[in-house]
Each structure stands twice: as structure tokens, then as C-alpha cells.
Amino acid sequence: MQTADIRQRWLDFFSERGHTVVPSASLVSDDPSLLFTVAGMVPFVPYLTGLVPAPFPRATSVQKCIRTLDIEEVGKTPRHGTFFQMNGNFSFGDYFKEGAITYAWELLTTSEADGGYGFEEKDLWVTVYEEDDVSFDLWRRIAGLPEHRIQRLGKSENYWSTGQPGPAGPDSEIFFDRGSAYGADGGPATGDDRYVEIWNLVFMQYLRGAGSGYDFPILGDLPQQNIDTGMGLERVAFLKQGVENIYEIDQIRPVLDRAAELSGRAYGANHDDDVRMRVVADHVRSSLMLMSDGVTPSNEGRGYILRRLLRRSVRSMRLLGVDAPTFEALFPASRDAMKAAYPEVETDYDRIGRLAYAEEETFLRTLASGTTILDVAVDKSKSAGSAQLPGDTAFLLHDTFGFPIDLTLEIAEESGLSVDRAAFDMLMTEQRTKAKADAKSKKSHLADLSVYSAFRAKGETIFTGYDFLDTDSSVLGIIKDGESITRAVVGDIVEVILQETSLYPESGGQEADQGSIVGNGFDLEVLDVQRPVKGLVSHKVQVRSGEVGVGDAASSIVDPGYRRGAEQAHSATHLIHAALRQVLGAEAHQAGSYNKSGYMRLDFNWSKPLSLETRSEIEDIANGAIRDDLEVSTRIMPLDEARSLGAMALFGEKYGDTVRVVQIGSPWSLELCAGTHVARSSQVGLINLVSEASIGSSNRRVESLVGIDAFRDLAAERAIVNELTANLKTPREQLPERISDLVASLKAAEKRIAEFESAALNERVPALVGAASRIGAVTALVENVGELNSSDDLRTLVTSVRGRLGSDAVVVALAASVGGKPAVIVATNEAARSLGAKAGALAKTAAGILGGGGGGKDDLAQGGGSDVSAIGIALEAISSALPR
Structure with a gap:
């Protein structure tokens, strides 16, 4: 059974049983405490926690996930992969344990001919939380499993929570027994790889309190009981395809085979080589999927994780004896294996391939320079009579130059040296401990957001700012230091939630509006406007005068000058983007932007500097569109319709089922965008492209001043030119030649002076x-x-x-x-x-x-x-x- 068939059977099964099919969210998570979508339930967290009302009672999805905590285990076990797909079915106050267990057992054991997965009942084991008698009894009744194949385990194995105060509950896991050839008898409780977990059913029913690890109190029942289940698609695929591990399934094996072919080594002949080939196959696929969701290699955040995956792939191919570039062979193999499930990896492959190939080329140069540094360190150790390379040297190569420890060990061994691995490991542990502490400090996100749940339950904040600068509304809530309060007085800095607002919340690269919120007896200065949770707008304000309370009538007032400048800047961003693509081609795709009144910057996929002539051409084209006074129109339409019209979407950005499309001309520019814009292109006024620079091996950044700020900058340059023409008594058009002559004369004079000084010495x-x-x-x-x-x-x-x-x-x-x-x-x-x-x-x-x-x-x-x-x-x- 092919992986795509397993995926489709899942969606069909739950769709036929009243579940809304939800497309996979991006690998780039909406949750600011997460770099990636790490589990199938992540996109549903706001519904499961009650933060946002669920738009459907039950749902199903096949979610793309990335998880790199166990990256060192990739290739060594049958089931560890950095990219994986999680089949999930979810209930939001609808069915509970009995429904979830019934669906799981039915789908697993129904024959393939009848649309199921056709697992033999005798091969399936179940674990439940040791105190969950209800689940134990349901498995006995629904599945007819004998008691010894339903194992009771403790909290560390069969209890779920976010790690913070909030939802929690027992879970039940389903395992497949691979048989005595793979390990000892005794069921999943043995922890043996013989028993492969394929499905986890989380019964979210309690509210837990604060505590560490699994030591926390249960405060009571949740207002509604939810179901969150997940089935590992790759795990089921390798079992149904009769192969030994996830790396040998149809979506991964082609890359593994290509790696074997390039290295001239047979898969299955040597354990270490097999692990390296599996690492390559896994990491190339993960990198492909990350780049298809808009992640680009960099030295921080998501880009660093991608860069690490790419470089580990290069390293593994080198350890397989291949020093030449390999991505031009490996990535197409992964693309062809994945395109049936994810067509975007093929349609966007030009961009993906360019990013991957450039990163490989850069890292191969890094390896060359790192080898030189390592050679010097080896010579120094030998000269000092040491048989060991210092651990801090190995760590420096790893941390600063990206030089893998495996290669350091290999090259040192060839030179007759060992590496002080204990010192290296200690430095790595210190680094990881710091990283984990940083990550832990961010994991209070769910708890921090709980204060918004009561306000979000009243409905979405209505944004009126596309049509009005002033809007009458009422105060739904006031938040201070993370706590909901009823009143705020002069000097307080608080968050204010309004039922409607004309103030634009920061998003889509556009900075938040400036303005105020006023009412009977109070005046609030708006410091920031954000969307802390989907559908809710929060205004950070300082009370300038009076006292504001929940329920008060209030009017949001946008600073018209600032909004006008922001509209100019955002429309200028679209014009520059369109001009870039006209000049450079379709692969010069926007990779991020930021705009505010008078200023815009745009990041785009490109690996070479732009010449002065190219910059001038882009600037001229954009200003030509301003001169042509093109109409700027907006429409709301289904996402699929917008894409069919050719509307540009920003990679990694999240879009709902319906989107706002901004069109300039007919169409000169067509993009998905929620920002505010001018009515006609001429209202942008002027674009002055002031800089262009690299922000990575495959990304560039242009910055422009817009409107009156652009004019003032040009006026300042004009003043400088006028001063030069006066002082040098040279017409403006002859200034470059005159200055060049002066510089040449100065250099000649400096040379003569240096000669005189040298003679004097x-x-x-x-x-x-x-x-x-x-x-x-x-x-x-x-x-x-x-x-x-x-x-x-x-x-x-x-x-x-x-x-x-x-x-x-x-x-x-x-x-x-x-x-x-x-x-x-x-x-x-x-x-x-x-x-x-x-x-x-x-x-x-x-x-x-x-x-x-x-x-x-x-x-x-x-x-x-x-x-x-x-x-x-x-x-x-x-x-x-x-x-x-």
C-alpha cells in the first residue's frame, strides 16, 4: 500500500463520518513559542484549549511536521525522521473515548478491499493510563482484545499535557507487533523496537495545575471533553509496505538509492554506510519540504535548522566518499517521490533547487576552509608532542565554522591523532543546556494566552480600518500584566480589547497604526496594535487622561498622516516586488517585507548583488507605475480562486479559506495581502531605492524611502551636489569626472609624500x-x-x-x-x-x-x-x- 493511498484512505474514512477535512498547515508554526509545526494537533491547539471557538465539531487532517530534537537518532532506528506526516482526527466537545476507540479499531482492522488498512487483530497491542479503567473496558468491549494485550502504564508513557497549567488527560496508544524476529515478547511495556507505536489517542478531559514533569495537580474537569489523535503515516507505510524502516518507504527510498548510486556503495552491506544513506534520504526530504513552505537557509531560527539539515546531508555524503556536489541529483529524486502528495514541490522546484544548490556550494567551500584550519591545528598538536586534538578546537570548528565533528574525528584519525571528545561533549552540553533554557522560557505561550480566551469567545474583532479612520465601539476587556482587570487610570500601560477597531494591527510586514482611543472622560495613546490570537485585536495603550473601564463606549482614531504614509509604503512594496520580477524573472520571489510610514524594505530570493544599472531599472519601472496612475483594487475571494488568477502569496505566510487580493493595474501586480493601500498608484508619490544588500547566501534585501521621505532624501542629495558644484566650480554633469581627477591627484600626491618620507627614514x-x-x-x-x-x-x-x-x-x-x-x-x-x-x-x-x-x-x-x-x-x- 503506497503512502499516498494510506493518506487518502484516512481522509476518506473520517470525511465519511462527518469530519471536516482540514488541509495541512504550513511547517512554519503560527505559535511564536514554536519554530515549526511539531505535531498534528498544533494547528488545532486554539480550539482544543478553548482559546478560539472551534468552527466545526469534528475534523481530520494529514499534517506536515518537523521535529529535530532526536536528530542524532535519525538513521539509527527504524522510526526516527525529522519530517513526518501525522494523520489526525479531532473532536471538540463532540464524541469522546468510545467514539475515538471505535473509529481507530474500525479503520485499522477493516480489510484493504473495504477501504481500511487491513491489520490483523492478533498483531495489535494497546496501552492505557494505569488509572483509566474506562478506556481499558472500552478496548475490551469494542476490540475484544484479551486483557494481557491491554497494558496499563504510568504518566510518563500514557498521560498528555502541554507542560503548562491547562488541558491534560490520559491517552491510549496502539502498537503493531513485528514478531519474535525483532525482539523479546512482552508487549509495548518492554520498550522494545519489536512493538511499533502507530496511533495515539489523547483524551483531553482535565484541567491541570502548575508543577514540574508529571507531578502536577488535577484541578477539575474541562468545560468540554476533546479528542486529539495521531497516526504516524510513515510508520504505517513501512509496516504496510513490508520494509524494515521508514527510510525504505516509497516516499523516501528513491533518495536513499540515489545516494547509494552516487557513492558506489551498496545499501545493506555496511551498517555505518546504511545509517549515512538514511540520514541523507531523511534530511533531503525534510529540507525539500521546509523550502517548499518558504524557509530559507540562514544562521538563526528556522533557517538555521534548515541549514543544519542540508549540511548534515553534505557531511554524510562526504563520509560515504563523495566530495563533489550531489544535491542536483538527490533533490530531484525527493521531489519526484513527494510531488503526488504535495504538488508544490514540483511547481516551485526552480526556487527550491536554486536555494539547495547554492547552500551546498557554500558549505563545500566552508569544508575546504575548515579543513585548512584543522590541518594547522593538527600540525600544532603534533609539534607540541600531543597525540590529541583539543576539544575546544573541535568545538570552535563545529560552532563557528559549521565543520561537523564527524569530519574532525575522521581527519584527526588519518593524521594519527585522537580528539578530546570529553571536552568537546562538555562544550556541546553547555551550549544545548543554554538553548534548552532559552526554549523553555518561551514555552509559557499557551498559559500566557489564556487571558484572551474569554474575549475571543465573544467573537472576532471587527476591523473597519479599510473603510474608516474612526470607529465607535465599546471596551470588551482590559488586561494589565497578563491579568484581566476592570479599570485603568492615568499613567497605566494596559491592553484594551474593543469590539470593533479602525486601528490596523501589525501583520503582513506592515507596522501597526498610530492613533488614539477616546471616550467620555478618557484619552488613551495607542502604543501598539497586535493580534495575540487569531481573530482578536489587542491595543497596547497608555492612559493619558481620565479613567477607562470595561463596558465604556470608546472610539478608535487612526492618525491620518501615519496611515497615509503606511498605505504609500505598503503599495510601494507591491510595486517594487512586481518590478523586481519584471527585471530578474519569476524566481525573484518575495521572502519577507517590512513597511511603515515613509519606508519599506523587501527581501527576495536571489543570490547575486544587483548592479547599479539593475537597481536603477527596478526603481524606474516602479516609479513608472506610479506615473501611470494605476487603479488599486481589493477583492475577497476563495483561496483557490485567488491562486487560479495568479495572485502572489508570500512563502510561509498563513492564509485562510478566503483571502484578500490586492490588484494594481489590470493586473500590473496581483498579490494576497491584508494590508492597507492607496486607491491609485499615483498616490504613492515617489520611490527612492536607497540600498541593496545580501542577507544570506540566497537572499537579498532592497530598502526604499517612499513619498515625502523619498523627496526629502533626494532634496538633501541635491543640496550636497549644489555645494560641490559651487566649491569645485564644476557643472553638475562634470562632477564625477572632476572628483575622479581630484582623487587620482590626491593618490599621486600621497604616493610622492610616502616616497619622500621613506627616503627621509x-x-x-x-x-x-x-x-x-x-x-x-x-x-x-x-x-x-x-x-x-x-x-x-x-x-x-x-x-x-x-x-x-x-x-x-x-x-x-x-x-x-x-x-x-x-x-x-x-x-x-x-x-x-x-x-x-x-x-x-x-x-x-x-x-x-x-x-x-x-x-x-x-x-x-x-x-x-x-x-x-x-x-x-x-x-x-x-x-x-x-x-x-
């Missing part, structure tokens, strides 16, 4: 050589040479004098005032060093007296400080330290 050398004298066991010149232009001049004098004093033991120590600060440089020859005269030690001695620091190599070193008057004493200290 050389003329001083004979006198300095003649001033050398015997001090102790060496011939030495220890002297203050006065003021010099640079330390380089001082170094030139020192090395020139040393070279002329012969091969006997020589020490030259010269000091000077450079830019008002003291500098001393010491040089020794080999004969002097053999007597113990070390330049670094002598320079450090002098620098200590000069009020600074210094040091260097034994043959040449430099010191400095802040006290010019101490030069004489510092030179005396050098003389005293010379060998006798």
Missing part, C-alpha cells in the same frame, strides 16, 4: 647604526627617535638597523611618539635570542611602564601605551633587561 638609518653600543652581552640600540607618522615607519627603522648591525648578538629597541601616543618596537637576531633576548618580553616590559600592553614574537614585537613622558624610563627598563 632611510637617511636616518646610518646615524642610528652608528649610535649602537655594547650593552652587556649584546650590541644594542635603545633610543627615542622622536615623532613619527606611523608605527609602520618605526618598524621600518627598527628592522633596517637590525639588518645593518651584522650577525653578532643584536637588539634594537626604538621608541617614538605616534599620533601623540608612545610606541616601542623591539627586534632581535638569532644570536641575541640564543642568549635569552626575546623581543616579545622586552616590548611587554616597556609597554607596562608606558601604561599599555604589548608583546609579539621572539624576533619582533611591539608595545604601546598612553604616557609619552615615560618613554625614557621604558627604554632604560629594556636596557636593564638585556642579557649580561
Whole structure:
């Protein structure tokens, strides 16, 4: 049974039983405490927790998920994958334990011919929470399972909660017994890989209190009982396809086979090679799916996880003996295996492939430079007589240069060295502990949002700002320091929830509106406007005067000047995006944006800098659209219809079933967008593209000033040009040539001055050589040479004098005032060093007296400080330290 068939049977089964089929959400999670959608239930959390009223009583989905906590286990076990698909069915106060157990057993054991999965009843085991007698009895009655195949386990195995105060409840898991060839008898309680968990049914029925781990109190029953179940699609696929693990199923095996082909090694012949091939197959698929949802490689957040997956793939291919690029072969294999279920991986493959290939090329260069650094470290360890490479060196290579520890171990071993793995592991543990602490600090999101649930239950906030700048409404709620309160007084900074608002909440790259909320006897300054949960708008305000209370009549008032500027900037973003695509092609796709009154920036997928001519062309095209006074219109329509019209969507952005489409011209630009816009393109006024830069190996950023801000910037440049034309007495059109001539003349003059200064320095050398004298066991010149232009001049004098004093033991120590600060440089020859005269030690001695620091190599070193008057004493200290 193919994976796509397993997926479709699930959706058909639950759809026929009254469940609303919900498309998979993006891998990029809406929850700010999560980087990715890590479980099938994540998109339904607001409904399961009661934060947002569920739009349907029961639902089903096949959700794309990414989870990398167990990344080191990938390839080593039959079931660990970073990308996986979770089949889920959900009930929001509808059916409960009996319904969930009935559906699960029916679908699993119904024959394939009748639309089920056709599992033999004798191969299925069940676990329940040890105190959940209801579930135990239901399994006995509905499935007819013997008691020994229903195992009672503790909270750590069969109890669910978010880890925070809130919903909780027992769960029940279904396992498939692979048979005695795969391990010991005894059921899932043994923890053996023989028993594969394929389905988890969570019975969300209690409200839990605060506590750590599984030690928390149950405060009572939830207002409604919910069902959240999940069946691992890949796990069922490998069981139904009769293969040994998830890496061998039809959606993953083609990449594994391609990796084997490229490496010339047979899958199944060597355990270590098999693990590497599985890692490649898993990580390439995960990377493909992440990039299809708009994630791009970077050094932080989601982009860092993607980059790590890509680089682990490159590393694994290298360990398989392949040093050349492989992604151009591996990624198409994954695309072809996944496109039946996710057509977007094919339609958007040009962009995905370009990102992947560029990242591989970059990392191969990193490996080359990392190898050079490692070679130096190996030589240093050998020279010191050590048989071990320091752990901090291995960690530096891993953490700073992205150089995998496996390659460090491999190269060190080839050189006859081991690696201080204990020290490396300790540094890695410290890093992970810090990362986990950071992550833990963000996991209070669900608890923090619970304060909004009562307000969201009253319905969605109505946004009137597309049509009105002022809107009369009423205060639904006031929140201060995370707690709901009834009144706020002068000076308080609180959140205010209104039934309707004309103030735009920050979203879609557009900054929140500025403005105020006023009512009878109170005036609130709006500091920020956000959507803390879907459908609810919260206004962060400071009470400027009066006192505001829940239930008061209130009017939201948008600052018209700010809104006008924001509309100009957002429409300018669309114009620049369209112009970019006209000039660069369709692959120059928006990857993010930010706009506010007078300013916009746009990130886009592109790997090369834009020439000045290209920037000018983009700017000219966008301003041409402004000149053409194109109509800007908006329409609300189903998402599928918008896509069929060719409306551009931002990768990684979340869209509902209905969307707002903004069209400029007919259509010059057509995008999905919830922001505010001008009515006609001419109202944008002017676009001044002020910068273009890299923000990653495959992303660029353009920034523009818009409207009056663009004009003021150009006016400032005009003033500068006018001043230059006046001072240089040159017409504007001749300025570039005139300035170029002046720069060339200046460089020539600087060169002549440098030649004169060099000659002057050389003329001083004979006198300095003649001033050398015997001090102790060496011939030495220890002297203050006065003021010099640079330390380089001082170094030139020192090395020139040393070279002329012969091969006997020589020490030259010269000091000077450079830019008002003291500098001393010491040089020794080999004969002097053999007597113990070390330049670094002598320079450090002098620098200590000069009020600074210094040091260097034994043959040449430099010191400095802040006290010019101490030069004489510092030179005396050098003389005293010379060998006798």
C-alpha cells in the first residue's frame, strides 16, 4: 500500500463520518513559542484549549511536521525522521473515548478491499493510563482484545499535557507487533523496537495545575471533553509496505538509492554506510519540504535548522566518499517521490533547487576552509608532542565554522591523532543546556494566552480600518500584566480589547497604526496594535487622561498622516516586488517585507548583488507605475480562486479559506495581502531605492524611502551636489569626472609624500647604526627617535638597523611618539635570542611602564601605551633587561 493511498484512505474514512477535512498547515508554526509545526494537533491547539471557538465539531487532517530534537537518532532506528506526516482526527466537545476507540479499531482492522488498512487483530497491542479503567473496558468491549494485550502504564508513557497549567488527560496508544524476529515478547511495556507505536489517542478531559514533569495537580474537569489523535503515516507505510524502516518507504527510498548510486556503495552491506544513506534520504526530504513552505537557509531560527539539515546531508555524503556536489541529483529524486502528495514541490522546484544548490556550494567551500584550519591545528598538536586534538578546537570548528565533528574525528584519525571528545561533549552540553533554557522560557505561550480566551469567545474583532479612520465601539476587556482587570487610570500601560477597531494591527510586514482611543472622560495613546490570537485585536495603550473601564463606549482614531504614509509604503512594496520580477524573472520571489510610514524594505530570493544599472531599472519601472496612475483594487475571494488568477502569496505566510487580493493595474501586480493601500498608484508619490544588500547566501534585501521621505532624501542629495558644484566650480554633469581627477591627484600626491618620507627614514638609518653600543652581552640600540607618522615607519627603522648591525648578538629597541601616543618596537637576531633576548618580553616590559600592553614574537614585537613622558624610563627598563 503506497503512502499516498494510506493518506487518502484516512481522509476518506473520517470525511465519511462527518469530519471536516482540514488541509495541512504550513511547517512554519503560527505559535511564536514554536519554530515549526511539531505535531498534528498544533494547528488545532486554539480550539482544543478553548482559546478560539472551534468552527466545526469534528475534523481530520494529514499534517506536515518537523521535529529535530532526536536528530542524532535519525538513521539509527527504524522510526526516527525529522519530517513526518501525522494523520489526525479531532473532536471538540463532540464524541469522546468510545467514539475515538471505535473509529481507530474500525479503520485499522477493516480489510484493504473495504477501504481500511487491513491489520490483523492478533498483531495489535494497546496501552492505557494505569488509572483509566474506562478506556481499558472500552478496548475490551469494542476490540475484544484479551486483557494481557491491554497494558496499563504510568504518566510518563500514557498521560498528555502541554507542560503548562491547562488541558491534560490520559491517552491510549496502539502498537503493531513485528514478531519474535525483532525482539523479546512482552508487549509495548518492554520498550522494545519489536512493538511499533502507530496511533495515539489523547483524551483531553482535565484541567491541570502548575508543577514540574508529571507531578502536577488535577484541578477539575474541562468545560468540554476533546479528542486529539495521531497516526504516524510513515510508520504505517513501512509496516504496510513490508520494509524494515521508514527510510525504505516509497516516499523516501528513491533518495536513499540515489545516494547509494552516487557513492558506489551498496545499501545493506555496511551498517555505518546504511545509517549515512538514511540520514541523507531523511534530511533531503525534510529540507525539500521546509523550502517548499518558504524557509530559507540562514544562521538563526528556522533557517538555521534548515541549514543544519542540508549540511548534515553534505557531511554524510562526504563520509560515504563523495566530495563533489550531489544535491542536483538527490533533490530531484525527493521531489519526484513527494510531488503526488504535495504538488508544490514540483511547481516551485526552480526556487527550491536554486536555494539547495547554492547552500551546498557554500558549505563545500566552508569544508575546504575548515579543513585548512584543522590541518594547522593538527600540525600544532603534533609539534607540541600531543597525540590529541583539543576539544575546544573541535568545538570552535563545529560552532563557528559549521565543520561537523564527524569530519574532525575522521581527519584527526588519518593524521594519527585522537580528539578530546570529553571536552568537546562538555562544550556541546553547555551550549544545548543554554538553548534548552532559552526554549523553555518561551514555552509559557499557551498559559500566557489564556487571558484572551474569554474575549475571543465573544467573537472576532471587527476591523473597519479599510473603510474608516474612526470607529465607535465599546471596551470588551482590559488586561494589565497578563491579568484581566476592570479599570485603568492615568499613567497605566494596559491592553484594551474593543469590539470593533479602525486601528490596523501589525501583520503582513506592515507596522501597526498610530492613533488614539477616546471616550467620555478618557484619552488613551495607542502604543501598539497586535493580534495575540487569531481573530482578536489587542491595543497596547497608555492612559493619558481620565479613567477607562470595561463596558465604556470608546472610539478608535487612526492618525491620518501615519496611515497615509503606511498605505504609500505598503503599495510601494507591491510595486517594487512586481518590478523586481519584471527585471530578474519569476524566481525573484518575495521572502519577507517590512513597511511603515515613509519606508519599506523587501527581501527576495536571489543570490547575486544587483548592479547599479539593475537597481536603477527596478526603481524606474516602479516609479513608472506610479506615473501611470494605476487603479488599486481589493477583492475577497476563495483561496483557490485567488491562486487560479495568479495572485502572489508570500512563502510561509498563513492564509485562510478566503483571502484578500490586492490588484494594481489590470493586473500590473496581483498579490494576497491584508494590508492597507492607496486607491491609485499615483498616490504613492515617489520611490527612492536607497540600498541593496545580501542577507544570506540566497537572499537579498532592497530598502526604499517612499513619498515625502523619498523627496526629502533626494532634496538633501541635491543640496550636497549644489555645494560641490559651487566649491569645485564644476557643472553638475562634470562632477564625477572632476572628483575622479581630484582623487587620482590626491593618490599621486600621497604616493610622492610616502616616497619622500621613506627616503627621509632611510637617511636616518646610518646615524642610528652608528649610535649602537655594547650593552652587556649584546650590541644594542635603545633610543627615542622622536615623532613619527606611523608605527609602520618605526618598524621600518627598527628592522633596517637590525639588518645593518651584522650577525653578532643584536637588539634594537626604538621608541617614538605616534599620533601623540608612545610606541616601542623591539627586534632581535638569532644570536641575541640564543642568549635569552626575546623581543616579545622586552616590548611587554616597556609597554607596562608606558601604561599599555604589548608583546609579539621572539624576533619582533611591539608595545604601546598612553604616557609619552615615560618613554625614557621604558627604554632604560629594556636596557636593564638585556642579557649580561
